[in-house]
Amino acid sequence: MELTNSITSEKFDHSQCPASRPCIYKVPKSLFTVKREAYTPLLISIGPLHYGRKQFKDMEELKSRYFDSFRGRLVSLRKDHLLEEYKAFLESEETTIRSCYQKSQLLDSIKSDSFVEMMQLDSVFIMELFLREDDDYHCKCKNHINKEDDYITTRPCLSKSIQKDLLLLENQIPMYVLERLYKTAAVDFKKHATFLDLAKKYFRSWDPCSELTEKSKDLDHHQILHFTDLIRRAYVHNPKDLGYMKDDNNQNPNNNKKKKDLHQDCCFIRTASKLNQAGVSFEKVRHRRLLDIRFETRPFYGYLLCFGCCPFPWSKFFKARIQFPELRIDHRTECVLRNLIAFEQCHYPEEPYICNYVSLVDSLIHTKDDAELLVEKEAIVHELGSDNEVATLVNSLCMHVVTNKTCYHKLMGELNEHYNSNWKWTMGTLRRVYFRDLWRCSSTFVGIAVFIFAIFNFYRVLRGFPLLVT
Known part of the structure; x- marks a missing residue:
């Protein structure tokens, strides 16, 4: 991954680390x-x-x-x-x-x-x-x-x-x-060609997606300030893919108020267990950057979530899925994330992508059961002693972290809208009780077929009952 161009000038490019603004800080x-x-x-x-x-x-x-x-x-x-x-x-x-x-x-x-x-x-x-x-x-x-x-x-x-x-x-x-x-x-x-290429090779094992040494034209013109900034750039592959809600002061004030209200409503989401009860599935995806989390649901098929567990290729259309790039947690993860968070708090307060990501994961995980669900779905892979340690680690990362915006506002809004739908809650309950796996799904279909057959026979008996009396 090429994170910067080689330095062609003998003099320091002062836009890289302007004298009026430091780039190396004491941790707050x-x-x-x-x-x-x-x-x-x-x-x-x-x-x-x-x-x-x-x-x-x-x-x-x-x-x-x-x-x-x-x-x-x-x-x-x-x-x-x-x-x-x-x-x-x-x-x-x-x-x-x-x-x-x-x-x-x-x-x-x-x-x-x-x-x-x-x-x-x-x-x-x-x-x-x-x-x-x-x-x-x-x-x-x-x-x-x-x-x-x-x-x-x-x-x-x-x-x-x-x-x-x-x-x-x-x-x-x-x-x-x-x-x-x-x-x-x-x-x-x-x-x-540059020292940066040598540094990327040295730190390649710290890249969450193991692509620190691969070439990427998207990041050719980014200026890397130091090694902490280099690792952050490995996490935040392309900031343009993580769009913030744009504040346009020239637009209608009512629209601005609507945007602010929406932003406030999207600051919090339900936990992974609660979302799962509402019919939301968690799906690990490969070949996607760590921060690229998406919520996918079909406009019409999404109202029939109970069929999402059917053993057919087309059943995925009935699912409401959070596509979650795999998060690997080991003894080094906490140190890296804490320093990236501290760096963003000091230097990138308007682009706190790592803070937003950790805050989102923290919202999904409150208890051991939430962590256990994400581990079961392989959205999180860890080398810690237990799933409870994962929950404890994630919950501690956001202590005293302050952000005034999130790049996941659209994702949070869609999840909250889904969670607040009574119909989708009902479909989620049906899926959890009657369509959880292949055997329960097949048993449910057999039960429905027997029930329909019984009604049909009962109706046929009722139709023939007057003839018997005559």
Whole structure:
């Protein structure tokens, strides 16, 4: 998936991270206090927001070894001057780089020389790490590095933990800084056109649809700010597919009021169990992005939901279906979603797609029974201990999350309209009681046939009764 074009200019494109607006933030306290370990790096500090903490001292030594290894290869190629050029670039861009971070006392306390050295060390460490994880790089530079002796790449648990730390919102450096290093000093080692391509390959296992490395023309012109933004872009494939209700102030005020009322009515939906009782089916779909949830029902056939369980190909026309791309939940999911939510709360308050998605799932799951239903339908696949843990996890994600709009307003409106229909409730009850599966469906048809046959015989007896009397 191509998420951006290669950087063609030597200078930083200030539209990518404007000085008037930071793109790397401290997690709001309201979110941080819910589960602080989800936002705090465990092994390694990147950037100024966790700079100088004692618990990362061991990894600072590893950064230095990686830096020496990277510089050693440049020395062997007689291109060690490239690192000096990169340092000069960091010095010239220091003010711009600082403006990419939310202002804090710690950031202001870091002196200019220390800030530049930190950015250079962290950038080279990330570059060296990504290159070492690239098999093609090892084939080309096997004489310079032995992968079997590498401290990180030979320990999967450590490697995954560092990957997680590199995704945290507070643990970022601007993407353009890494792109510049890749263009400047990795010229003899690089295979990919841009550093972003290398980053997509490194983080491919964190993409919810496993398509982070595939090409997609829809996202060619998007600017990726940092790694957290990269993962968000993997979740939000094409924002145009998730349309918000547009506010048009030039239209009739009555229409605007109607839209606002509709938006307010659609903020909440019933749980998965309640919707299922009203005849709504949950169906896992493949080859669709995670946030692309749809509700499908036919205008006429939807009034005969009880026939949706019949074992015939055409029975799908009678179903009211929520098409749900599979959500995989493991020990990493909570950390990723929490940081994406925090990033949207700070940087994308007008486009909170991840927040909307998590809020929708939270509305569907209130209890263990709701989670059990979605797991049974394979809409959710998890590696947790029980379905109750899934419900607990989902319900905790939206604590203190505030949004003023949702991209699922149409979906919610259709679900509420369906749920509030007495006829569809009746059809849903019939389906649940008499048409739940093949055997119950066939038994119901046999019972109906026997009942009709009995009425027919009774009617025939009544017609013949006067003749018997005569």
